[in-house]
Amino acid sequence: MPDRFYQGAPAISAQERADRLAFLMLGEDDGAALKELHPLFVERREAFLDAFYGHLTSFPGTRSVLKDRATIERARSGQAMYMERMLLGRFDEDFFNLSIQVGLKHYEIGLEPKWVVAAWGVYLTYWTQVIVEHFHGDVVRAVRGLHAVHKAILLAVQLSVDAYYSKTLERIQAIVASQRAAILELSTPVIEIWQGILVLPLIGTIDSARTRQIMENLLNRVVETQSEIVILDLTGVSVVDTAVANHLMKTVEAAELLGARCILTGISPAIAQTLVHLGVDLGHITTSATLRIGLQQALRSQGVTLGRLEG
Amino acid sequence: MPRIPVLKIKDVLIVSLQVEMQDRLALELQDDILSTLSRTGARGLLLDVTSIDVVDSFLGRVIADTASMARLMGAETVLAGLQPAVAITLSELGLKLPQIRTALNLEKGLAMLETGKS
Structure with missing residues (x-):
């Protein structure tokens, strides 16, 4: 079987195969029992598949997947092949791979597990009838066969x-x-x-992964634009905790190592309260309540003054 | 083993770190800088680290120490052109460079030292 069928499928080791079979209590005896049922399946195959697909196409959920005759034919021959393979009673690597391939096919055509499980239930109902009939009241052999079919399914x-x-x-x-x-x-x-002034508006929740990204992005931009002032605006940040404050301090320190100066703006009353209660020391960093004030400070330190045009 | 040149322009020593800094090389450089400082009486030390991609805690410590030593000898240190990745590493290592001022590039660093104490 070509390897591409197994792409993206879970790899199952020999050890795990053995463990799964042991857990299901599916052993040599069952294999033999299934093999015994093989001729019976071949004999009843067409009648069974007719009944099975008749059942599937009479429900909207499965009918929507089995859209046309060609699809049904493909599913039908696949199903017959798979059942025959199962009734060989050999649960080796090849059977595992084939079963996985069946699951991948279901995924591909959009057949949800709820239908798959129920369809196997239909199968089981049919098999129970056939097996009980076949063994004519030989309860021991019938139960043995049914057990094997159950477990294999x-x-x-x-x-x-x-x-x-x-x-x-x-x-x-x-x-x-x-x-x-x-x-x-x-x-x-x-x-x-402004020339030499960067603004980083922080929005939403800040976590470690984001902070790292923010830091790298910011520092790269500082070097790219050779900016001497960075305004970190917290207006859009709802919650600040110690971790976030710590991250901010690290960002500020790193920016300062590059030769830039940081201004922290948009400190809301809630954030101010949190920072003080947490005992976070923002040390020498310039802070302000609004971005407007921070920007004024930044411009002033760059020697820029803004005013209305005369007239 | 290459030696890193310590250049003097007016009152400022300029050192550009261009090679991978082995521990011994860093210590040799520290010696060279300090002896040049004592010989010339320079007032400023400009360390250009534009082409340095990796700074470990040892090199960071040597740089910080050198700056403190230079301060004792009457020279102010400016570190110029630190790479973002290096800055992140240093801040994550928690390494502080209290005696050192930083500049975005060599030109700005030189201007800082020339305008004198701020």
């Missing part, structure tokens, strides 16, 4: 649902990662508001 469900979820998880993780990157990018705009 549970293994198949387990593996295909595993694969389905690992794919789903992968997709969600990719989405989360891209959104996180987007948020980081959006949240750290460094604005050169």
Whole structure:
């Protein structure tokens, strides 16, 4: 079987395969029992598949996936092949991989695990009837066969649902990662508001990952623009705790090492109270209540005065 | 082992760190700077670190010490052109450079030393 089928599927080691089979109590005996049922399946295959797909297409949830005749035919032959493989009673690496592939296929066509599990239930109902009938009241052999079928089906469900979820998880993780990157990018705009003056408006919650990004971004911009003054505006920051204050101090120190001076603006009453209660020492940093005042200070220190035009 | 030149322009010593700073090289440089200071009586020391990508705690300590020593010998130190990544490392190491003023580039650093004490 080509390797590409297994891309993104969970890798299952020999040890784990053995553990799973042991947990399910699926052993050699079951394999033999299944093998015994193999001719029975081949004999009843068409009748069974007709009934099975008739059932699936009579419910909207599964009908929406089995859109057309071609899809049904493909699913049907895949299903027949898989059942035959299962009834060989060999739960080796090949069977595990095949089962995972089935799960990946379900993911691909959008067949949710709730339908998969229920469909196997339908299968089981059918098998129970067929097996009980076949063994004509030989209870021991019937139970033995039923047990084996049960366990094999549970293994198949387990593996295909595993694969389905690992794919789903992968997709969600990719989405989360891209959104996180987007948020980081959006949240750290460094604005050169005047020659030699940068403004960094901080917005929302600041955590360690973001602070690191903010710091790097800011320092790079300081060097790029050769700015001597950096205004960190906290107007959009709702909560400041010790960690955030610590991060801010580190940013300020690093900027000063480059030769820039920092001004902290937008200190709201709440933030001022928190900082004092936390005992955070902002030391020698210039601070102000509003960005406006901070900007005035920055301009003045750059020797810039602003005034209305005469007339 | 290369030696880093200590250049004198007017009243200022200019040292540009261009190579990877081994511990021994850093200590040798400290000796060179101090002896040149004593020989010339320069009033300022300008350390250009534009091309330094890595500063470990040892080098950071040597730079801080050199600045303190130069201060004792009557010269003020300005550190110019520190790279952002280096600044982040230093601030994360918690290394303070209290005796050192910083400048964005060599030109601004020189201007700081020439206008004298601020």
